[in-house]
Amino acid sequence: MESRLDLFINRMVSQRACLDFAADATKDMSGPVFELGLGNGRTYSHMRQIMPDRDIYVFERAVASHPDSTPPEDRVLLGDVFETLPAALKRFGPTAALIHADLGGHNREKNDQFARALSPVIEPILAQGGLMVASDRMYFDTLTEVALPPDAVRGRCFIYTCT
Amino acid sequence: MESRLDLFINRMVSQRACLDFAADATKDMSGPVFELGLGNGRTYSHMRQIMPDRDIYVFERAVASHPDSTPPEDRVLLGDVFETLPAALKRFGPTAALIHADLGGHNREKNDQFARALSPVIEPILAQGGLMVASDRMYFDTLTEVALPPDAVRGRCFIYTCT
Numbered sequence: 279m280e281s282r283l284d285l286f287i288n289r290m291v292s293q294r295a296c297l298d299f300a301a302d303a304t305k306d307m308s309g310p311v312f313e314l315g316l317g318n319g320r321t322y323s324h325m326r327q328i329m330p331d332r333d334i335y336v337f338e339r340a341v342a343s344h345p346d347s348t349p350p351e352d353r354v355l356l357g358d359v360f361e362t363l364p365a366a367l368k369r370f371g372p373t374a375a376l377i378h379a380d381l382g383g384h385n386r387e388k389n390d391q392f393a394r395a396l397s398p399v400i401e402p403i404l405a406q407g408g409l410m411v412a413s414d415r416m417y418f419d420t421l422t423e424v425a426l427p428p429d430a431v432r433g434r435c436f437i438y439t440c441t
Numbered sequence: 442m443e444s445r446l447d448l449f450i451n452r453m454v455s456q457r458a459c460l461d462f463a464a465d466a467t468k469d470m471s472g473p474v475f476e477l478g479l480g481n482g483r484t485y486s487h488m489r490q491i492m493p494d495r496d497i498y499v500f501e502r503a504v505a506s507h508p509d510s511t512p513p514e515d516r517v518l519l520g521d522v523f524e525t526l527p528a529a530l531k532r533f534g535p536t537a538a539l540i541h542a543d544l545g546g547h548n549r550e551k552n553d554q555f556a557r558a559l560s561p562v563i564e565p566i567l568a569q570g571g572l573m574v575a576s577d578r579m580y581f582d583t584l585t586e587v588a589l590p591p592d593a594v595r596g597r598c599f600i601y602t603c604t
């Protein structure tokens with residue numbers, strides 16, 4: 279059986295593997311990168327490091343990240359994602375090259391409900407050929423699931439693309 | 442360069458590797474196991490899982506762990522470790538088979554000062570043949586450092602024994 283430490287390690291290792299994979303696969307795309315949920319800023323710190331030259335926008339209700347991983351003010355889209363994502367669609371069009379979402383808490387059922395509600399809001403924003411990396415299974419109509427990179431743990435993360 | 446995500450993963454993977462190693466190496470010892478710093482309860486959850494039959498006492502100033510990983514009341518030694526560890530020495534004698542310490546925050550210098558102050562308080566409690574696993578380098582007079590297990594990352598954890 280897995281301890282909470284095992285589960286947590288698997289989740290973090292999977293996020294890293296999926297982000298590394300998605301950053302590389304979309305490196306020639308010009309559209310922005312979206313980080314949904316800043317939290318402590320660990321994945322954002324990693325994204326900045328592997329994508330130093332790309333525009334990374336952070337969607338967050340209330341910024342409370344580690345000082346080393348706090349985005350510049352003009353890169354934070356502050357507010358509820360159900361408002362800021364539609365606004366981003368108006369601003370950027372369907373151009374996002376990479377979207378990473380880790381919005382959940384530790385209540386599985388709530389996370390699943392949230393993912394269901396969020397899916398149609400994310401769906402129109404991803405560019406063709408773009409990748410969406412999520413810590414929860416998403417419910418898309420048109421985006422399709424992509425195979426995970428070798429280091430990722432099945433069920434701990436999901437990758438979708440727009441064909 | 443390592444991102445904060447890389448550092449964090451290395452710390453957790455190292456904690457797990459050292460705990461697995463130390464639990465196995467001390468499995469025939471009868472003394473108690475001490476967890477210093479409960480935090481979220483992830484390492485405690487792991488310790489309970491790999492040592493289901495052993496007495497695990499948790500030293501913590503203020504319990505705020507995940508509900509799934511909250512120890513029974515009579516296994517919590519509540520208060521500052523500089524008071525509760527000397528009290529534990531009186532109660533149990535020098536019998537601890539395994540001590541795990543993860544008491545630090547993210548300020549390296551403060552953690553180092555804390556480890557210096559804590560070392561002489563931990564030193565007399567470890568049983569002969571017992572192991573102490575720490576996330577910070579400790580400053581012991583009589584305990585000696587032990588080689589890390591293969592999965593642990595050098596500098597992310599330390600193991601000491603009483604010979």
Ligand SMILES: C[S@@+](CC[C@H](N)C(=O)[O-])C[C@H]1O[C@@H](n2cnc3c(N)ncnc32)[C@H](O)[C@@H]1O
Binds near residue numbers: 477479483501521
């Ligand atoms: C980094 S957290 C432990 C995380 C834990 N290993 C986990 O995996 O979830 C450190 C904990 O040590 C506790 N702590 C720090 N200094 C302490 C002290 N002097 N006495 C007692 N507890 C202390 C804090 O309250 C905090 O909960």
Ligand code: NI
Binds near residue numbers: 385507
């Ligand atoms: Ni829970």
Ligand code: NI
Binds near residue numbers: 344346547548
């Ligand atoms: Ni810091």
